[in-house]
Amino acid sequence: MLRITTYNWVPVFAQGYVRDLPLRWACEEMSLPYELRLITRQDKDSKEHRKLQPFGQVPVLEDGDVTIFESGAILLHLGEKSEILLPKEASKKARARTWVFAALNSIDPVVREFRAAADNADKQEWAKLRQPQALENMKNRLRELNQWLQGREFLEEQFSVGDMMMTIMLRNIEPEILAEFPEVAKLQATCEARPAFQKALAAQLKTFAEHSP
């Protein structure tokens, strides 16, 4: 059976945002059962875990003799199990994969930089000074994404791992900011409304509730 390594508990602000979420979501979309290997945040620095994840992060996926980390790589691996999340036809598959990378390398970096500035602006001088430009950089990317989404329901013709990874990245942006980019906000709302997403989110929150210290 598929085995997902993730934390047994994280502080409330991180609950619903741990990156096992896209993995659980993919499993729910394809009705694939999975089991959990839960670690504490202290375990992440153990030799055992570093063998599975050199950067001491979660998630890790074990699937028979395949052991991989990086949620993008895992999403491609899971996606290839059917045509539900990743078309088999070469050109469509390539497009869906492109959006997984775009989410992680064109959207995530500007979101991360904005979060680092915004979340520390009241405590650190650099963050207060940086926040306006970091916000502007993020908005520029969101504007471009919004333009692409004009007249489309999803990033490409059909829902795919690309939309999933994009949704996961967009969750880190305040709804008030996203609302300025209606097509982007709509994509996120459409994807988060999927029963499989809701099940995956509830499952992550349940794990943390069960292991609350």
Place this chain on the structure above:
Amino acid sequence: MLRITTYNWVPVFAQGYVRDLPLRWACEEMSLPYELRLITRQDKDSKEHRKLQPFGQVPVLEDGDVTIFESGAILLHLGEKSEILLPKEASKKARARTWVFAALNSIDPVVREFRAAADNADKQEWAKLRQPQALENMKNRLRELNQWLQGREFLEEQFSVGDMMMTIMLRNIEPEILAEFPEVAKLQATCEARPAFQKALAAQLKTFAEHSP
């Protein structure tokens, strides 16, 4: 024939660092011919280019009916053309892909944040204040990567697209800093010494030399 869209010219500091480099490199490793579609930096905002690349960046790859952007997605697409850069066996393929994502989403973000701070530290107050922590964050990741590389020549048993993307990311770090992480520095040196890398780098520099304004 494969067609790579890139800039006809960029300022000297960016020459050798434009992300068509991993694509040219993959083509050289597999002895695949490619042609160029050169655009100016003004063209990147044209409607025509935005249809190919919603964020107005390069590179774009056209391969028959496949048109994709994001250098990571393109590297996977090219890698699948043979076993030279991406093993066909499921578990090895999954590992190689994991490292492409690790380069782009675990290494690149800390390098980018360091570069943004370091390159602006003499001009902007936020950058001067942020530089020490950004450097520390980057070094932490490099230390973890260095640990993984102990006793290995490449990130996995054989050279793959994962090593290629990692090399491309590491090129954005000063050699003096990389030298503190000898296994990482060795990986980069080994990969950059490959004839295919050298050919690809020379080809990128030649394009810019030919279009120097």
